């Protein structure tokens with residue numbers, strides 16, 4: 371594409387491209403409603419481009435006290451920005467053309483007044499509960515891509531994470547206002563807007579993470595799942611999983627472990643960082659050494675056959691599945707009900723969790739003042755827009771099919787002259803279903819907010 375004028379013209383690092391994107395496509399009004407839990411400019415145009423965005427309603431603290439941060443084209447990072455309304459944000463974005471902007475907490479004063487306030491006076495008060503899952507944390511497992519790359523195949527790890535975390539946040543914690551957003555490259559964010567989530571203190575957020583964090587330990591730690599208490603070896607026998615993890619394990623083993631880990635990624639195919647890790651995770655010397663001899667002998671035969679024909683190729687397929695079967699057979703040979711058998715069964719369950727349970731960047735979730743990239747920003751590397759993702763269809767999501775800024779501006783250019791005048795620009799592009807997904811989410815946020823208001827007014831009536 372180098373040398374092609376169109377490609378250069380549509381480079382997401384070009385300020386002209388980003389200015390057009392912010393001017394014509396970024397859904398400021400929709401994002402305003404999502405963050406402020408209120409509707410902007412009810413009587414005027416509904417794209418947040420004209421009027422004060424808040425006519426007749428006065429300022430909304432959930433918006434005016436909300437921190438934004440801009441990353442400019444020269445990588446300068448501006449924190450503690452805040453805006454009176456959606457229009458003011460839009461004007462600043464078009465003026466400074468950040469490569470992206472982030473959303474932080476709602477504070478007890480306007481963040482932009484920070485310098486004039488006494489030190490320590492500006493404190494975060496409310497904030498969505500957020501989660502960040504990045505493919506980097508799967509680099510030791512995934513076989514198809516590395517570094518910044520992601521494909522439909524390794525997206526399976528993200529799909530597993532979303533499926534389990536979404537269920538847990540709804541079932542175990544009772545949240546319902548969840549928005550999942552593709553990060554534009556190789557990860558996903560979740561924003562929980564329930565009032566009970568908005569009000570969580572940092573301590574409470576840490577407690578939630580303590581509950582949700584199952585995969586721990588750096589590269590040097592082979593076993594990354596330690597959630598049972600008990601000794602976990604054949605001497606004492608391990609304790610069962612907590613009930614919530616039991617359910618997650620059920621989903622992960624039936625929907626993800628076999629098709630993703632054993633079949634598609636074939637994680638235990640190679641010895642180094644493959645089946646040698648699997649062996650390290652087996653807490654039974656006897657079983658481990660039998661499997662090791664068997665697999666090492668197989669590997670040698672395969673080496674000899676290496677120059678042979680396609681038959682060897684087909685033998686290559688699904689090596690991991692066979693190894694998993696070998697392990698299962700070994701376990702079946704150990705008498706039921708014995709601590710040894712329990713330890714091996716627990717180890718198998720822990721292996722499923724280690725390879726498929728969500729790997730959450732815990733620090734992002736623990737602090738209210740942590741900033742996270744706003745939905746619908748453009749990733750400067752890929753040019754792709756950070757679009758909402760339907761958690762029920764996360765398996766079908768293909769990062770390669772997410773519209774890029776170049777594609778969207780091209781769609782608008784192709785429409786020039788024939789566009790419907792009463793439609794907004796984003797409505798005429800591939801952005802439409804994604805913005806509509808957030809608007810649907812906003813309707814649920816507004817409904818919950820109305821219900822809360824009615825409840826509190828009802829309570830006041832009762833006390834009277």
Ligand SMILES: [Zn+2]
Pocket residue numbers: 514515519520521522523524525
């Ligand atoms: Zn991949």
